[in-house]
Amino acid sequence: MxxxxxxxxxxxxxxxxxxxxxxxxxxxxxxxxxxxxxxxxxxxxxxxxxxxxxxxxxxxxxxxxxxxxxxxxxxxxxxxxxxxxxxxxxxxxxxxxxxxxxxxxxxxxxxxxxxxxxxxxxxxxxxxxxxxxxxxxxxxxxxxxxxxxxxxxxxxxxxxxxxxxxxxxxxxxxxxxxxxxxxxxxxxxxxxxxxxxxxxxxxxxxxxxxxxxxxxxxxxxxAKSAVAIRHGKRAFYRQRELPLADAYHYAATVMTENMMARDAEEGIDAFIGKRRPTWEDQ
Missing domain, CATH: 3.90.226.10 (2-enoyl-CoA Hydratase; Chain A, domain 1)
Known part of the structure; x- marks a missing residue:
């Protein structure tokens, strides 16, 4: 409801x-x-x-x-x-x-x-x-x-x-x-x-x-990490307007920032530990 x-x-x-x-x-x-x-x-x-x-x-x-x-x-x-x-x-x-x-x-x-x-x-x-x-x-x-x-x-x-x-x-x-x-x-x-x-x-x-x-x-x-979704949606539209090399450079920068997020750390730890992640949206 x-x-x-x-x-x-x-x-x-x-x-x-x-x-x-x-x-x-x-x-x-x-x-x-x-x-x-x-x-x-x-x-x-x-x-x-x-x-x-x-x-x-x-x-x-x-x-x-x-x-x-x-x-x-x-x-x-x-x-x-x-x-x-x-x-x-x-x-x-x-x-x-x-x-x-x-x-x-x-x-x-x-x-x-x-x-x-x-x-x-x-x-x-x-x-x-x-x-x-x-x-x-x-x-x-x-x-x-x-x-x-x-x-x-x-x-x-x-x-x-x-x-x-x-x-x-x-x-x-x-x-x-x-x-x-x-x-x-x-x-x-x-x-x-x-x-x-x-x-x-x-x-x-x-x-x-x-x-x-x-x-x-x-x-x-x-149900996914909101911080990962925010990073990803913004990057999707931005990268496709760039030349190929620039798109990869930009995407790598975005992914690096995403890797520093608490949710990425939690998600990877959960995957390795074979458990369900707990998202903090940070």
Whole structure:
């Protein structure tokens, strides 16, 4: 059972049934935080309020050492439909035709995606239904992903004259270039099996099992040394942007620091002594 629950809503609107009141719900399952996009009537679109709620949620999680893994899920038949196009279109009447708003919106969205990557805890997407455009970007930004067999993914901006350039960043760092380009150039839907084949998700499960399976996986990760996981996640993303020699030098530096941690000493001693380690997260 969850230990605690909390909700983040548009402060201007308390009615959670309102289409303009996106909600991010959090439930803590022992050492795992379940973060749920809870605006199904609006397809969990990344509106201004939704992005603000996600940013606040991830900012809080980054400071919580008690939480050792995060599962990101969504209510309703759509995981996330990407940006709220109606909200964006409303800014066409701005004096600059929305240019400043669009730049700010995309910057805030990029910050949320990077917050997922920069969280010290691993983040597992539990994907039901469809994840399109920036919604697909959100899945690709997570460290791991488990998808329901009925899940589908696409970057369909090209169909409306708007190439999915920002989703491309996360997508192209998860799948091979030709697979990424095929999705970006055609806008075609990719089913869950194909998403697993090309590396966008880790595993496909029966519909309704994606969230429980993600929670089980998160708890397995939460049982590891948190200090080792923090070192490893940060290093994973940093090293792959470096040339090979630099990557090895950086990884060796990180591993040396990790070796000096109390948990590494305890883990090695436990392995040699054939006993279960007791983590101190130091």
């Amino acid at each position: 969850p230990l605690t629950t909390s909700a983040f809503t548009d402060p201007a609107l308390a009615n959670r049934t309102s289409a303009s009141a996106p909600i991010v719900r959090r439930e803590d399952h022992d050492r795992v935080a379940l973060v749920v996009l809870d605006r199904p009537k609006s397809r969990n679109a990344l509106s201004d309020a939704m992005l603000a709620a996600l940013a606040e949620t991830f900012s809080g999680l980054a400071e919580e050492r008690r939480i050792r893994a995060v599962v990101l899920a969504a209510e309703g038949p759509v995981f996330c439909a990407g940006h709220d196009l109606k909200e964006m279109t409303a800014h066409r009447t701005d004096p600059d035709r929305g240019r400043a708003y669009f730049a700010d919106l995309l910057g805030r969205c990029a910050a949320v995606m990077q917050a997922v990557v920069n969280l010290p805890q691993p983040v597992i997407a539990a994907v039901n239904g469809t994840a399109t455009a920036a919604g697909c970007q959100l899945v690709a930004s997570c460290d791991l992903a488990i998808a329901a067999a009925n899940a589908r993914f696409c970057t369909p901006g090209v169909d409306i004259g708007l190439f999915c350039s920002t989703p491309m960043v996360a997508l192209s760092r998860n799948v091979a270039p030709k697979h990424a380009m095929a999705m970006l150039l055609t806008g075609d839907m990719v089913d869950a099996a194909e998403a697993a084949r090309i590396g966008l998700v880790n595993r496909v499960v029966e519909p309704g099992r994606e969230r429980p399976e993600a929670l089980v996986l998160a708890e397995r990760i939460a």
